[in-house]
Amino acid sequence: MRKGVLILAMVVALVGAAMAAAQQVGSEGQVASFRARLSPVALPRNEGVPVQIRAEGGFLATPDNHLAQLESIEVQLNKHGTFTTKGLPICHYSQLSAATGQQALKVCGPALVGHGLIRTTTAFPEQGRSHYRATLLAFNAKRGGGGTKILVQVHGNAPEPFTFVLPIDVTRTSGGTFGTTLFAKMPGFARRWAYLTKFRFVVGRRFMAHGKPQSFLRASCPAPKGLNGAVFPFARATYRFLTTKTLRTTIVGGCHVRKDE
Numbered sequence: 537m538r539k540g541v542l543i544l545a546m547v548v549a550l551v552g553a554a555m556a557a558a559q560q561v562g563s564e565g566q567v568a569s570f571r572a573r574l575s576p577v578a579l580p581r582n583e584g585v586p587v588q589i590r591a592e593g594g595f596l597a598t599p600d601n602h603l604a605q606l607e608s609i610e611v612q613l614n615k616h617g618t619f620t621t622k623g624l625p626i627c628h629y630s631q632l633s634a635a636t637g638q639q640a641l642k643v644c645g646p647a648l649v650g651h652g653l654i655r656t657t658t659a660f661p662e663q664g665r666s667h668y669r670a671t672l673l674a675f676n677a678k679r680g681g682g683g684t685k686i687l688v689q690v691h692g693n694a695p696e697p698f699t700f701v702l703p704i705d706v707t708r709t710s711g712g713t714f715g716t717t718l719f720a721k722m723p724g725f726a727r728r729w730a731y732l733t734k735f736r737f738v739v740g741r742r743f744m745a746h747g748k749p750q751s752f753l754r755a756s757c758p759a760p761k762g763l764n765g766a767v768f769p770f771a772r773a774t775y776r777f778l779t780t781k782t783l784r785t786t787i788v789g790g791c792h793v794r795k796d797e
Contacts, residue, residue, distance in 0.1 A: 566604045567596040568783045570773040574617075574755060575740075578792045584618055584754030588740030593773060595733055603657060603731040604781065608721045610774040614789070615715030617755040619706060621684055623745020624649075624752065627675035632689040632701050637671055640689050649686065649752045650674035652737025656730050668692055672737055676752070679705060686718070713769050757791035764793045 572591040579585060591611070595604065627644035641648065652672040659665050670692030677685040684706040691699045704720045722732075741752040759766035770789025776782050 566777070566781060566783065568775050568785070569594045570771075570785050570787060572611075572771040572773075572787045572789070574770065574789055574791065577790065578794045579755055579757040581757055581759055581793050584616075584756045586740070586742055586751030587617070587753050587755045588738055589613070589617075589753060589771075590736075590738050591771070592736040593734070593775075595731070595775075603659065603733075605778040606722055606732050606775060607778050608719065608776045610720075610776075611718045612714035612772045612774075613716045613718075614768060614770050615710075615713065616758045616768075617716065617753060619684060619708070619716060620750055620752060620754060621676055623750055624676045624741070624743055627677055627687055629677075629687060629701055629703075632675065632687060633699065635689070635691075635699065636697070637673055637689065637691045640673055640675075640691075644675050646743075647675040647677070648673065649676050649741045650737055650739035652735065654690065654732060654736075655734040657733050658730050666695075667733075668694060670698075672735075674704075674737070674739065677703075683707065688720075714772060755791075757793050759791070759793050766791055 570591070570593040572589060575588045575590060579587070593609075595606070625644075625646040627647040631643050632640050635643070650672075651674065654670050654672060656668050656670070657665050658668070670690050673689045673691070675687045675689070677687045679685040686704040686706060688702040688704060689699065690702060691697075700723060702720055702723065704718050707717045707719070709715060709717065739753060743750050743752070757766055758768060767788060767790045770787050772784065772786040774782065774784045
């Protein structure tokens, strides 16, 4: 009995630590961070229920104050989380590319699946650095061939209003720890003069389809039988830079089995 209580206490402690975890990696002076969290953390053992993912990351300059140009971001999610888009409205690139955030919500609001913000720095030759903040709105879309895509509208107002759309490809794999991959390649103009320094976003959406409640994201808690919690590789972020340098970090996540089970 005491042994069982000790094991349970260890699992609870590990889950609590994992839920607060953040990772920072670096190479040759370049430092990148990534943090991700699942909400709620109390989930059924075998059945997926609606969840949200909150994630954030950042990039620091090297000791000589050099900023690295990001080429792409890849985020992989644990196989116990799934995406559902059947019945969810679709937004198109043309509806977002010349719109403000409010206009985008007006025409594509039913397809909204997430939101957030980014901070960037620009560095033109013979000019000082400038810092900008922009909002993110993520909408459900479709890739050629019927695959899932998320269109992220980036909109800011300083020094002048600007908008661009960042496509994120969503692919499903099987046979490994991670079951879903989100991949985004930075637009060409941004790779030339803009440096991403921080991002934060929330992904998740409940909706009705054919009279039934659905969720863009669903997850279960893969706790072994007899245990009320689990610790597992929750997400892995891969940052690729134009310098050919690649930084990768894995977030360990945790969950509790719901008390009603």
